[in-house]
Amino acid sequence: MLELAIGIILGCCALGAGAAMIAGIGPGIGEGNAVAKACEAIGRQPESRGQVTTTMLMGCAVAETTGLYALIIALLLIFLAPGRFVNILMRTIG
Amino acid sequence: MQNDLRRFRLTDGLLLALTLLPIVCGMAIKILFVPPGEGMDIAGAAIFFTIHAPLQELPITESQVNSWLVVLLMLFFSLWVTHGIRTGVSTKRQLLAEWVVEKTDGLVNDNMGPFFAGFSPLVGAVLALSACSSLLTLFGLFPPTSDLNVVGGWAIFVFFLITYYKLRCGPDYYLKSFAEPVSFLAPMNVISELATPVSMAFRHFGNVLSGVVISTILGAALQGLTASLLGWLPGVLGQIPFLQIGIPAVLSIYFDLFSGCLQAFIFAMLTMLYVANAFSLDVFQARQNKKKKIQSVS
DSSP states (O other), rough: HHHHHHHHHHHHHHHHHHHGGGGGGGHHHHHHHHHHHHHHHHHHOOGGGHHHHHHHHHHHHHHHEEEEEHHHHHHIIIIHHHHHHHHHHHHHHO | OOHHHHHHHHHHHHOOOOOOOHHHHHHHHHHHOOOOOSSSOOOOOOOEEEEEEESSSSEEEEEHHHHHHHHHHHHHHHHHTTOOOOOSSHHHHHHHHHHHHHHHHHHHHHHHOOGGGGHHHHHHHHHHHHHHHHHHHGGGGOOOSHHHHHHHHHHHHHHHHHHHHHHTTHHHHHHHHHOOOOOEEEEEEEHHHHHHHHHHHHHHHHHHHHHHHHHHHHHHHHHHHHHHHTTTOGGGGGOOOOOGSSSHHHHHIIIEEEIIHHHHHHHHHHHHHHHHHOOOHHHHHHHHHHHHHOOOOO
16 A cells, blocks of 8 residues: 555656646747747848847746746656655654 | 076966866865766765754755865966966967956946946856856766755845845835835735746756756666667677767757856846846936935035
């Protein structure tokens, strides 16, 4: 029974980590849009290439934040959460 | 004259050796004190020893030691670059030093305005510290920026700077900035104020850490693949890690070189933008003028 409980905890942590990384879609689309627009801008005004690139990289980095939050949640779920949850389980069982 | 030249060369060589020494030290420390991981091992910074402080235990970790090494490296590198610097005489390294200083000054001037001209040493230091810390992965050392505590400390420092420059415009300006655009949104503004250092720290930490994790996973995967492809060969032949040659280097160009430098640039850039946005020169000058008037009246 205990093995089953621990197995459920581990499996759910892994599933949760995978589900958390669905958030990677958002930054992907967002950064794609940003780069597309930057390419258009450079195409229209090639002389402003340096400034557009810098601004685009800044914007990409800021847009990436949500994806990185998801990454950190996923890492916590993989590396930290199982131990904690198993400890809690052990304590409740006694 | 001859003697002077020799002394100059000697100091030069000494400084250059001292620049490279921290990296060698870091490698030696890693080999001697950090237990080798087995297979796919993604652990945090290794703890060397713990100081028993009265309030809380103070662990000295790999990230702290590596940050000290980076600081030493940068110190000696700056000394080497500025050694024998003169007006008019242009050695190559003097040109390099002048280029760095000019670029940093220009960056600060473009993004923050002339009032913040004194910020360029800080911005340059943040940029160099962050970039060198991330680039430590090239030598196989633990990058301090993949420890949340290190970048968290930097982000909290930036948060204090933001608050300081808001308060310089007067306490009423600081309090009023929370009631923008309407007063009932104040809790939201408090949250977004606190989210600034959190998001800065997480952005830098997450980017570097994801690079480290992906490199480790790729290394383990290639190891497994090589073992399954060549494992049946007898003796030493089966243990040649032929897939692990070169392939991780391609990813390393993106994750270690490009991402590390980019994140350093972004951290410095965000520091500048946040501090410059927190400060309003008009309000500050109006306040100074008012103070002067009060002083002259009394």
